[in-house]
Amino acid sequence: MTVKDKVILVTGANRGIGLNILQRLDIDGYTVIGTSRSDDGADLISQQIKSSNGIGLKMDVTDQDSINSAISKIQDGFGTIYGLVNNAGITEDNLLMRMSDEQWLSVIETNLTSLYRVTKSIVKDMMKARQGRIINVGSIVGLMGNAGQSNYSASKSGLLGFTKSLARELSSRNINVNSISPGFIDTDMTNSLSNEQIDKLTKNIPLGRIAESSEVSSVVSFLLSQDSSYITGENINVNGGLYM
Numbered sequence: 407m408t409v410k411d412k413v414i415l416v417t418g419a420n421r422g423i424g425l426n427i428l429q430r431l432d433i434d435g436y437t438v439i440g441t442s443r444s445d446d447g448a449d450l451i452s453q454q455i456k457s458s459n460g461i462g463l464k465m466d467v468t469d470q471d472s473i474n475s476a477i478s479k480i481q482d483g484f485g486t487i488y489g490l491v492n493n494a495g496i497t498e499d500n501l502l503m504r505m506s507d508e509q510w511l512s513v514i515e516t517n518l519t520s521l522y523r524v525t526k527s528i529v530k531d532m533m534k535a536r537q538g539r540i541i542n543v544g545s546i547v548g549l550m551g552n553a554g555q556s557n558y559s560a561s562k563s564g565l566l567g568f569t570k571s572l573a574r575e576l577s578s579r580n581i582n583v584n585s586i587s588p589g590f591i592d593t594d595m596t597n598s599l600s601n602e603q604i605d606k607l608t609k610n611i612p613l614g615r616i617a618e619s620s621e622v623s624s625v626v627s628f629l630l631s632q633d634s635s636y637i638t639g640e641n642i643n644v645n646g647g648l649y650m
């Protein structure tokens with residue numbers, strides 16, 4: 407199977423880390439499908455695919471009908487998915503005592519239940535193909551916690567358990583399942599931080615800076631490649647040493 411024959415699905419690919427992953431996998435030569443919640447986002451993704459095959463599609467990771475519709479289009483148009491990158495995610499920060507049910511549930515639905523929904527929708531075909539890679543984008547906060555992010559932290563800690571359990575379930579089918587836990591990456595998600603907050607934060611990061619999305623994408627590229635064939639059930643930290 408050539409790289410071009412490998413179909414990779416990246417969720418939340420219209421901006422931030424997901425868009426950068428899409429661009430990197432496009433350069434690597436994969437057939438790459440990116441998803442967005444909106445039609446405009448899907449169009450933007452299609453325009454970003456320059457060197458290989460692929461398309462942008464609309465998909466809300468919290469809506470099973472929307473997932474089913476996108477997955478059917480991929481399977482009909484491109485065949486079995488070789489690699490799934492569960493990247494879509496949100497934050498809804500608040501101290502627990504002030505957190506609303508809506509804030510709790512939306513983060514758990516988007517960051518954790520989505521893994522169950524999207525992965526379950528593609529895994530049967532992947533198992534039949536007896537090959538594949540699943541990469542879940544977690545967070546440093548799932549490992550160390552963060553005040554004001556109990557919902558986000560719980561979702562990302564849950565992602566680690568999900569990853570390891572699935573790695574055990576799928577290993578006999580030659581499917582590797584891993585997670586990446588980024589630290590602070592320069593995207594819309596961290597744009598709300600003031601310069602003062604960033605200065606304070608970077609003082610605690612051994613590498614002394616926040617990261618570019620490409621520093622996460624390169625790890626995704628590695629985990630999809632043959633170079634990582636013996637790695638499964640693993641979490642790779644991309645955090646500049648902030649948590650070690």
Ligand code: NAP
Nearest residue numbers: 418422423443466467493494495545588590591593594595
């Ligand atoms: P971002 O710039 O805010 O982008 C989030 C992406 O997820 C967007 O494409 C967004 O689509 C999509 N998304 C959100 N809810 C969705 C839903 N219900 N269905 C489908 N797509 C949805 O975030 P980012 O910084 O790139 O983060 C990407 C991943 O990395 C997330 O899982 C995040 O938790 C993780 N992460 C980020 C950082 C960081 O410092 N940035 C650190 C650690 C982990 P729309 O454009 O439609 O909203």
